[in-house]
Amino acid sequence: MLRHNRDVGPDGLTAEMDAAVVEVSRDAERRAQVNGFMTLEHSMRALANERHEEGLAAGEARAEERRSALILRLAEDGRSDDLLRSAEGPALLEQLYAEYGL
Numbered sequence: 001m002l003r004h005n006r007d008v009g010p011d012g013l014t015a016e017m018d019a020a021v022v023e024v025s026r027d028a029e030r031r032a033q034v035n036g037f038m039t040l041e042h043s044m045r046a047l048a049n050e051r052h053e054e055g056l057a058a059g060e061a062r063a064e065e066r067r068s069a070l071i072l073r074l075a076e077d078g079r080s081d082d083l084l085r086s087a088e089g090p091a092l093l094e095q096l097y098a099e100y101g102l
Contacts, residue, residue, distance in 0.1 A: 066102050073100050 024030050074083040074096070086093045096102075 066097065069102055070096055070100060073102075 070086070070093075071083060074080070074086070082092070082096060086096055
């Protein structure tokens with residue numbers, strides 16, 4: 001492998017590294033272990049990404065339920081002005097959530 005790079009000199013370390021790479025690449029069992037590890041790592045990353053996406057979706061659903069509950073409570077209490085103002089920014093929205101225990 002390393003011998004294909006023209007910038008690598010003929011020193012002993014380079015030769016040893018090249019021999020080790022060639023030996024591992026010829027060893028089918030070792031290659032299978034490395035490939036298996038790479039497959040496992042890929043699977044673990046895919047699973048972590050999937051769980052992350054599920055968590056985001058759950059959080060978004062919870063936020064939507066919370067917002068809907070607030071809208072209903074404000075409407076029931078005849079607080080249409082606060083309902084409209086809550087869309088102006090997060091400060092009033094959070095204050096209203098706290099007021100209604102949401």
